[in-house]
Amino acid sequence: MQGARSPAAEELHTYxxxxxxxxxxxxxxTYVWEIDGNELQNVSxxxxxxxxxxxxxxxxxxQNIWFKGHIPRHAFTAWNVE
Structure with missing residues (x-):
């Protein structure tokens, strides 16, 4: 490490x-996972x-988009348009 450029800088460094x-x-x-003020032991x-x-x-x-037989890409596209 190089020395200080001036006596004042050296004094400041020492201080x-x-x-x-x-x-x-x-x-x-430590960390705590908390939801609504309650500490959780397991993260869900x-x-x-x-x-x-x-x-x-x-x-x-x-219900017209997310029904049991929906085609995922069609449902996703329709959902994003809304």
Missing amino acids: LTTILLPSLSTIDD TSETLSMVRNRALEQRWT
Whole structure:
């Protein structure tokens, strides 16, 4: 490492190396998965999806697109047009 360009820069460097960093901690970081204020032990994809997606009232036309015998690409296209 190169030396400081001036005595003031060297003094500043010396001072800065004596300051404890605020990010140093004796406690390990942890994470918690929480939905509606409840800590979850297991992460559920379906529960997470239902919390983050915007749910609107079901429209009457959806039964014409999403029925048991629908063709996926046709249903997807029709759904995107609406």
